[in-house]
Amino acid sequence: MITLLYHDVVPVGQFSTSGFSGGDADIYKLEIPVFREHLGEIGSRVESSKTLASAATVGDDQASVLFTFDDGGRGALHAAELLEQYGFRGHFFITTDWIGKSQFLALAEIRELHTRGHVIGSHSCSHPARMSSCSRAQLDEQWRESLRVLSDACGERLRVASVPGGYYSRKVAETAAAAGIEVLFNSEPTREIIRVDGCMVLGRYSVQQGLSADTVACIACGQWAPRAQQYLYWNLKKIAKQVGGSYYLHLRKSLLNRERARTS
Ligand SMILES: [Zn+2]
Incomplete structure (x- = not known):
């Protein structure tokens, strides 16, 4: 089982029509024809897609x-x-403080996706810049309140979530488990599953602009080379995050802005 991590899928060139905006957000947004190409490649090589609505x-x-x-x-x-x-x-992880704002899903649309067989889960209330730096009380609130809002909307107790920004820590998983989350996705590129207080923690392979449909399909098939490359890159980034903290966020943003200025 391999999990792919996507963000927004947007009409060609319309990156500001969905999700968070700003220097570093757009690289995670894919245009509709690009995403269609991914699905074509994946669909021709992978037998099935799966949804996880609970640990069971x-x-x-x-x-x-x-x-x-x-x-x-x-x-x-x-x-x-x-x-x-x-x-x-798919699994759609919702930042609940943003529901109904422009560029974000409305409550009725979330309910409709759930009715159509997609899994709805929490992505916290406010999308803290560094989730792993939140206090235990803040994490409790982020998980419980977002789940309450989404469960009310879908008419069913929801049990899945993903960690904003990939800022995972054991405390993030412990508080998720305490809030009733059974399946928690982080952003570590691995297919290993760990358990924290009965909550299953799953890694994901992040897809961003520039990754070819062929590479994504290779990752989806579980081929080793592209996954190993992503794992190496991710671990280098993790070290930079630990060493640099908020400096890392600042540096990442300025590098991306410079890259954009260079290519536009
Ligand atoms: Zn996020």
């Missing part, structure tokens, strides 16, 4: 791929429609 549905089947989408931007509607065309379903 986590298995070790090697052949399936999971599609996850963070933040709750309006582009989820494009993503869901395309997934359905290929017979797939």
